[in-house]
Amino acid sequence: MTDLSSTELSARGAARVEWIRSRMPLLARTREDFGSSRPFAGHLIGMSLHVEPKTAVLLETLAAGGAEIVATGNHGSTQDDIVAYLRDLGMTVHGRRDDSLEQHHENVAAVAAARPDILLDNGADLAALAAGAGEDWRIIGGTEETTSGGLRLRSQLEGRIPFPVIVINDSLLKAIGENRHAVGQSVVESFMRITNLMVPGRRFVVAGYGWCGSGVAHYLRALGGKVAVAEIDELKAFEAAMDGYRVAPLEDLAEWGEVFITATGHPGVLTEPFFERVADGAVLANCGHFPWEIDVPALRAYSTGATVLDEAIERIDLPGGRHVILLADGRMFNLAGREPKGNSLESMDLGFLLQSLSLERVATAPESLLPGAQPVPDVLDREIARRMLAAMAAHR
Missing domain, CATH: 3.40.50.720 (NAD(P)-binding Rossmann-like Domain)
Known part of the structure; x- marks a missing residue:
């Protein structure tokens, strides 16, 4: 854990997020749309995903749509200044960079204990806890970011998830x-x-x-x-x-x-x-x-x-x-070491737009989805491809 105060950490995180946000035009448009439509009003989104600047822009976008947020990062990839920044925005964020694996599991359990009704999962950790909670935890649906999580949903959790989970990594757009x-x-x-x-x-x-x-x-x-x-x-x-x-x-x-x-x-x-x-x-x-x-x-x-x-x-x-x-x-070593960057801003703008619109579908039309793991609806893939092509053309 850094020696900076929480105020200093938050200020550093805010400055980093400002740069990232300025280079994610797809989420900028979606943030405006969500500010008007408020698709997540009344919903608590529980997140288990890398807590770093690009993820902060995603969470800002969901919050603009009315969502309350309870979140944690993945083991070893949490960035403390971003945690401090998100907490200053009023979000409940568990964890820090030097957490042990045991502490990380406790952080995931803390997110689950808040009983979010929509999940934003990475590796199916929250879905696995939900599968064992039974009627005690009502979830309308969620998303899963990774191939590993999709495999887990379709193997050891097969038949145990009564709500829809859109697997973002099934998207051809995200794959490319x-x-x-x-x-x-x-x-x-x-x-x-x-x-x-x-x-x-x-x-x-x-x-x-x-x-x-x-x-x-x-x-x-x-x-x-x-x-x-x-x-x-x-x-x-x-x-x-x-x-x-x-x-x-x-x-x-x-x-x-x-x-x-x-x-x-x-x-x-x-x-x-x-x-x-x-x-x-x-x-x-x-x-x-x-x-x-x-x-x-x-x-x-x-x-x-x-x-x-x-x-x-x-x-x-x-x-x-x-x-x-x-x-x-x-x-995952591409989110490790000093000053980890992870995937490029443009790719995460695209990937997190997939997340945002998939979560919007879960929140507003869960009846259109089947229980269990499923791919991103084709109509969303094609809409996002059109938006990405337009954004790329604007910079030529």
């Missing part, structure tokens, strides 16, 4: 604009910012060739990286091969790669058999939502020692004199 291009850009930027290592000529292995993985591979290669892809889905592996990447199983790439980046949304991608073969000095990083793609507990159990080298850099010693470098403790 945010996942492929914005995540791809932010992952490469964050790798350089956190490690200060050079991309050109370095050997990278990207695990997963979905929208995020393909974007990461694209931007690494664009900057001169040598990129291989590990993908268990035959069709995606074929696509990666046709895009010109070396494609092979992780075990065959363990000794070749210098940097391994997981982007699958699934647990247990890098596990002990991989750690037994990985090259000395390799960097391990994850850009998926949950910190489970790199099996960090197994890595620590296999290790002979560990040394924290910087805020998001840890050396893990392995048997036989080898070592690996773990970034951000296996958490």
Whole structure:
């Protein structure tokens, strides 16, 4: 936690949000629309999502529509100045940057305890708590931001969610604009910012060739990286091969790669058999939502020692004199380290417009949606595409 007072933190947060807000024209228009229509009047929106400046602009937009807000961030990505700023706006925001995982779970539980009737979820953490609450908690619907959360809703929570949840990451618009291009850009930027290592000529292995993985591979290669892809889905592996990447199983790439980046949304991608073969000095990083793609507990159990080298850099010693470098403790590393930026402003303007209009649909026409996880309605995708194209044309 920073030593600044809450007043100083809030002022710093306000200044940062002002810059972000000025570069998010799609949300600016929506904020005006919501100010007139007030679609969230009488509703309490519960949020579990990264608390950073772009999210603050989203919350301002929802508040303009009459929403009350109770919120928390994700583990390790909360920015304290933004928390202070949002609290000064009258929102209830739990958590801070240095919270432990246990404290983070308590923060999510505190949001759930407020019994919001609309959820803005990231990883289906709130939905999971709602599934166990029964009739004690009435929810009219919500949204889920991530692929990982969508998978969770459609697997372990399948049939247990009696309200509609629009999965923002099912949107083709978001997949193209945010996942492929914005995540791809932010992952490469964050790798350089956190490690200060050079991309050109370095050997990278990207695990997963979905929208995020393909974007990461694209931007690494664009900057001169040598990129291989590990993908268990035959069709995606074929696509990666046709895009010109070396494609092979992780075990065959363990000794070749210098940097391994997981982007699958699934647990247990890098596990002990991989750690037994990985090259000395390799960097391990994850850009998926949950910190489970790199099996960090197994890595620590296999290790002979560990040394924290910087805020998001840890050396893990392995048997036989080898070592690996773990970034951000296996958490989403493009929101880690000093001055994390995350995805680009334009992509989040688009993504949060999807959130805003999807939440508006939940608040005003829940009967038009089915219970459980579902994609963004096509009519919203196409309307937002038109708005984004118009905004892009205005800057040419």
